[in-house]
Structures are given as structure tokens and as C-alpha cells.
Amino acid sequence: MLHVIFYEPRIPGNTGAAIRLSANTGAWLHLVDPLFDMEDSKLRRAGLDYHDLAHTLVHPTWTxxxxxxxxxxxxxxxxxxxxxxxxxxQDDDALLxxxxxxxxxEAVMDDPHVTARVRIPMVEGNRSLNLANSAAIGLYHAWHTLGFTGGH
Incomplete structure (x- = not known):
């Protein structure tokens, strides 16, 4: 089973979308504090009724x-x-x-537990993609390479 880690996420709607992503892929979603109120209406709305279907863990620290x-x-x-x-x-890999x-x-990326840094290509000059979209791109690619195990 794959893992997605959101380190100190700030936008409830992105985490709600990741909860839905977790439910639909079987991946574990790990959220590292500090974060927002998990009862936030934007989080609930973005996650729809998938909260009970997702594998979500909230961790007080990175360690x-x-x-x-x-x-x-x-x-x-x-x-x-x-x-x-x-x-x-590989199975059990995590996308951070x-x-x-x-x-x-940098301190998190330099942690000895982090295997490597990877990127999603973008048009030159652009800063970043939406967090939930980035997680979906990376997770679906990893799941695809594993043959969509556990899916249908």
C-alpha cells in the first residue's frame, strides 16, 4: 500500500481532496501537525462522504x-x-x-529517512501546482507502476 504525507498542510480543501484521493486509491494519508481544525467545513466539503473510507492518520510530529x-x-x-x-x-513507498x-x-528533505527528491515537470517560470493535484499526479503514477493493485 502506498502512502501520501502532507507535511504541515495549510489549506483544508486540499487535505479534503487528499482524503478523497486516499479513499479511492487505498493509499494511507499521513498529516503532520501543526494543521487546521479537522472539523473545518472546507475540509468536510472537499472530502465529501469519503472521510470514513479513507486511511488517514494525524501525527503530532515529523518523527x-x-x-x-x-x-x-x-x-x-x-x-x-x-x-x-x-x-x-515499490509497495509501501511514500510520497511527501x-x-x-x-x-x-530543507531540514525535512535532508532527513536521512528521505530517499530522494523528485519533481513534477511544469512550464518554465511557473512556481507550483495545487497540492492535491500534485499528490494525485504522483500517487496515480506510482499506483499505475504497481499494476493498480487492490483496485478495480
Whole structure:
């Protein structure tokens, strides 16, 4: 089973969309504090009625999150030349994404538990994609390379 990690997410609607993504792919969604009120109406609306179908864990710290990730961790960032499509994805791998306004801090990307940095290609001069969209792009590619195991 794949894992998606949102490190200190800031926008409830993006996390709600990721909850729906988790429910529809079977991936675990890990949320690292601090974050917003999990009862936020935007989070609920974006997640629709998928909250009970998703595998979501909230971790008080990055260290606590790491204890629950059994495989490799790939940090998604624009600060690398390696594409997410160049990874030989394996079951239990994790896709790590940073907060919407800033991206992942260097200290997190430099953590020895992080296997590598990868990026999603974009038109030159653009800053970033929406967080939930980035997670969907990366997760569906990884799941595809694993033969959509567990899906139908």
C-alpha cells in the first residue's frame, strides 16, 4: 500500500481532496501537525462522504510520522532534476509533500529517512501546482507502476 504525507498542510480543501484521493486509491494519508481544525467545513466539503473510507492518520510530529512509514520516502519539490516518473516505485513507498505556501523545508528533505527528491515537470517560470493535484499526479503514477493493485 502506498502512502501520501502532507507535511504541515495549510489549506483544508486540499487535505479534503487528499482524503478523497486516499479513499479511492487505498493509499494511507499521513498529516503532520501543526494543521487546521479537522472539523473545518472546507475540509468536510472537499472530502465529501469519503472521510470514513479513507486511511488517514494525524501525527503530532515529523518523527512520529516516520515511525509509521514502512518503505522509502520521496520528497516532491521543484528543487531537483529527477522526475517522479524515474522512480522504480515499490509497495509501501511514500510520497511527501510540503505546505502550500512554502513547500518542504530543507531540514525535512535532508532527513536521512528521505530517499530522494523528485519533481513534477511544469512550464518554465511557473512556481507550483495545487497540492492535491500534485499528490494525485504522483500517487496515480506510482499506483499505475504497481499494476493498480487492490483496485478495480
Amino acid at each position: 512520529d510520522c516516520l515511525k509509521r512509514i514502512p518503505g522509502r520516502i520521496y520528497a516532491f519539490t521543484s528543487h531537483t532534476t529527477t522526475l517522479y516518473t524515474q522512480v522504480d516505485w 509533500f510540503g505546505p502550500e505556501p512554502t513547500g518542504l523545508p
